[in-house]
Amino acid sequence: MKEKYKQQDVREALEQMYNGKCCYCENGIGAESYEHIEHLKPKALPKFHKLTYDWNNLHWCCQICNTSKGDQWDDNNPIVDPTIDDPQQLIEFDVVTGEVIARHPRGETTIKHACLNRKKLVESRNKVGEHVRELILQAKRTTSSSDKDFYKKMYN
Numbered sequence: 001m002k003e004k005y006k007q008q009d010v011r012e013a014l015e016q017m018y019n020g021k022c023c024y025c026e027n028g029i030g031a032e033s034y035e036h037i038e039h040l041k042p043k044a045l046p047k048f049h050k051l052t053y054d055w056n057n058l059h060w061c062c063q064i065c066n067t068s069k070g071d072q073w074d075d076n077n078p079i080v081d082p083t084i085d086d087p088q089q090l091i092e093f094d095v096v097t098g099e100v101i102a103r104h105p106r107g108e109t110t111i112k113h114a115c116l117n118r119k120k121l122v123e124s125r126n127k128v129g130e131h132v133r134e135l136i137l138q139a140k141r142t143t144s145s146s147d148k149d150f151y152k153k154m155y156n
């Protein structure tokens with residue numbers, strides 16, 4: 001079978017492994033986009049043909065990230081592999097702008113290839129950021145003086 005990697009058991013295992021979220025943008029897949037099986041190392045490149053059915057090369061991805069990345073590959077600074085790498089070491093969130101920032105050239109590749117600063121993602125991150133800021137302000141307003149004394153002792 002030509003596209004054996006698309007079988008239902010493979011799809012279900014990947015969806016479960018990634019908790020239904022895209023391996024790059026971490027958005028839930030299904031409500032607004034179709035799921036794609038991502039070949040981290042692009043199967044279209046001759047040097048990676050043999051990895052077409054390699055479990056370690058298959059990931060759960062949203063349609064937009066998968067389409068953005070396409071067959072791009074950078075040998076010197078490969079895209080983040082969330083099953084091996086700690087993405088927080090390579091990419092960080094800017095809580096002010098909602099954009100992601102590279103902490104390492106591999107993070108830069110990931111941001112560029114998966115288009116992780118696209119408008120909808122930045123807007124979505126900003127909504128979460130606004131909600132978190134509001135919760136912090138609310139907590140500050142409702143924290144009792146004994147709580148404040150406790151926090152001062154803890155953090156001073």
Ligand SMILES: [Zn+2]
Nearest residue numbers: 022025062065
């Ligand atoms: Zn995505």
